[in-house]
Amino acid sequence: DTAVSQTPKYLVTQMGNDKSIKCEQNLGHDTMYWYKQDSKKFLKIMFSYNNKELIINETVPNRFSPKSPDKAHLNLHINSLELGDSAVYFCASSQDLASPYEQYFGPGTRLTVT
Amino acid sequence: TQLLEQSPQFLSIQEGENLTVYCNSSSVFSSLQWYRQEPGEGPVLLVTVVTGGEVKKLKRLTFQFGDARKDSSLHITAAQPGDTGLYLCAGGDSNYQLIWGAGTKLIIKP
Numbered sequence: 001d002t003a004v005s006q007t008p009k010y011l012v013t014q015m016g017n018d019k020s021i022k023c024e025q026n027l028g029h030d031t032m033y034w035y036k037q038d039s040k041k042f043l044k045i046m047f048s049y050n051n052k053e054l055i056i057n058e059t060v061p062n063r064f065s066p067k068s069p070d071k072a073h074l075n076l077h078i079n080s081l082e083l084g085d086s087a088v089y090f091c092a093s094s095q096d097l098a099s100p101y102e103q104y105f106g107p108g109t110r111l112t113v114t
Numbered sequence: 115t116q117l118l119e120q121s122p123q124f125l126s127i128q129e130g131e132n133l134t135v136y137c138n139s140s141s142v143f144s145s146l147q148w149y150r151q152e153p154g155e156g157p158v159l160l161v162t163v164v165t166g167g168e169v170k171k172l173k174r175l176t177f178q179f180g181d182a183r184k185d186s187s188l189h190i191t192a193a194q195p196g197d198t199g200l201y202l203c204a205g206g207d208s209n210y211q212l213i214w215g216a217g218t219k220l221i222i223k224p
Contacts (some may be wrong), residue, residue, distance in 0.1 A: 004156070041200055043157070055210070056139045090156050101145050103205040105156030 006106035020077045023091030023110045030096040032106040035089045118215035126221040135218040138185045143205035146186045151200040193222045
């Protein structure tokens with residue numbers, strides 16, 4: 001069973017489009033995250049949610065909007081895509097806010113904006 | 115701003131050699147994690163160290179947390195091609211957030 005899954009694995013789209021990435025975890029964790037990994041492999045936290053509540057919202061353009069319908073799902077919607085949004089996006093989860101350091105990652109979604 | 119610097123950024127060695135990679139900061143962390151990321155996949159947690167001076171072993175991998183909890187090292191003995199990957203360290207800060215290093219890309223040649 002896949003612990004943290006993301007769809008799609010690859011996403012190629014044109015500038016200006018709107019797209020969504022879905023994430024689901026079956027670990028029973030309370031806390032979920034979205035990360036962006038750039039071409040230099042640096043992982044940058046974007047958002048974190050705990051039990052469907054937004055906890056961390058780093059300096060991310062408001063074109064990015066996370067949504068958590070329940071604590072097992074955290075989706076990422078991106079409006080008006082730009083070239084600079086091209087990256088690999090990772091979803092992750094951890095047990096809860098009190099133990100956030102041991103995180104379990106999904107396989108990533110490679111977004112290419114042309 | 116807390117930063118974690120990893121060195122070297124890139125390391126390519128022959129199978130069977132030993133190596134050490136480093137993770138350094140001027141800040142104190144409550145814990146330090148090491149992750150390994152293989153191409154096309156997400157990072158996978160290898161170990162967590164929480165006590166200054168702590169040493170943990172995972173088969174041929176030895177992890178050490180500095181006495182002052184500001185730095186860590188990962189030593190691999192008799193490296194194998196399966197050890198190839200991006201090694202990321204991440205420190206837990208006082209706000210329950212992870213501070214990530216930029217990684218060491220390790221290639222082990224057969």
